[in-house]
Amino acid sequence: MKFSTVAAPVLALSTIVSASLFAPTAALAQDTHPAAAPVKNIVLVHGAWVDGSGWKPVYDILTKDGYHVSLVQEPLTSLADDVTATKRVLDLQNGPTILVGHSYGGSIITEAGVHPNVVGLVYVAAHAPAVGEDEGALGKGKPSYTAQQPGAIEKTPDGYTYLNPADFPKDFAADLPIAQAKFEAHSQMLTAAQVFTTPLTAAAWTTKPSWGIVAGNDKIINPDLERWYYARAHSHTTVIPGASHSVYESRPQQVAAVIEDAAKHAQQ
Template sequence: MNRISIFAAALLTSAIAFAAQAAEVRNIVIVHGALADGSSWRKATEILTRRGYNVTIVQQPITSLADDVAATNRVLDLQTGPTLLVGHSYGGMVISEAGDRPDVAGLVYVAAFQPNKGESLIGLASSKPAGGMNIRETKDGEYLYLDPAAFPADFAADLPKDEAAFLARSQVFAAKKAFTEKASEPAWKVKKSWAVVATRDRSINPDLERDMAGRAGSDVTEIEASHAVFASEPEKVADVIDAAAKELSK
């Protein structure tokens, strides 16, 4: 490719990115965290849908970071117009990778990891341990899960007992590989971002959430809630996502 072609391609990419930022953002794509699935986002999704947004939830396999980014890209490919990408917990690792697409207008991290280049989930989590330490290995040593007996206290302490128990029973096991893979250059370095800090989180240390959001320059909202803040405080989380979409649409 000659210099003129390279310059033209760069101009086209910049124009697409600018259009994604400038157009009204009506698409919201949510990437759930590990040890849960997308159905736990139902309440927040219904609130956002009533507000006129087109909401889609990625049901990624949590087999590797690359697999989960690919699953997210397949959902993003179905959107028409710019998209606001939302990630919870491990989902923050995924949106940091997938969010560099020109059709992604911005990023919202909900009690989520916001990695820098070269960081892994396990490395970040170990740097400031959380209150809950009840992760277990499957017999084959390949996957991780949260002890169902500890799940309500560690993941969803502010949900009704029956809801927390159901989340424990339906949790999606996470491949060790997904937790140990290192991130590439994160999209938050070039995209506007927002972060929800769950102040009673026992799965990710709230101070770690604050530190990661601070270095990313994210607009931060603190909510007194557990790691399952999206389910226990769906209106407040929806408000953050709604405000982000509106700001990107200006």
């Protein structure tokens, strides 16, 4: 009886000590979560009047760094057509994807970004309207330099727009080599005027993390409008002083760095 009387408290104490030793370990195991792997799929969307080839400097950096990069060549015939073209490329991705848009491409990714493969958005000197808004109306509130220049934006009889080739180098591409800017001025993709005035039916930035780049010397989109978009979306914002609207071509290292930051942190 003496043995059992002494043993019981010792056994109880042993149980308490064991529990106290293992409890922190169990709690630590519950609180520790492996960090999400960086996103490896990147989809790049161009804007009005240009095609996807302008993304090549950024593409080269991202692919060298190990990312799987796809480009959308949207037809620029309507917002619906351009969103469909983007979703078609998103369907081909094998997992989580960062969706990147330049200029009018921002409106496209805002609507197409609800696609389930998209985990983050990057706006590069881009529009980011909300549901029911269109970039044309928003641009009137904070007009760009180009929008205030008579004759800078031309329109064909069948409703397609282009930037006057004489104005293109200084307005769209002031920090590109002049020969390159002139070539782009004469190789424009004419863009249906209706894409600028079609209200959005979805706004992915309301539910997914976003990053935004302000081109400090943008003449196509007012930099203050870009700042306003990104502030409203609570985007991680980077300002690149002195950059033109062609920031994705003239400052590819800085643009790629923002995209890679999104890829590393979008799922955290």
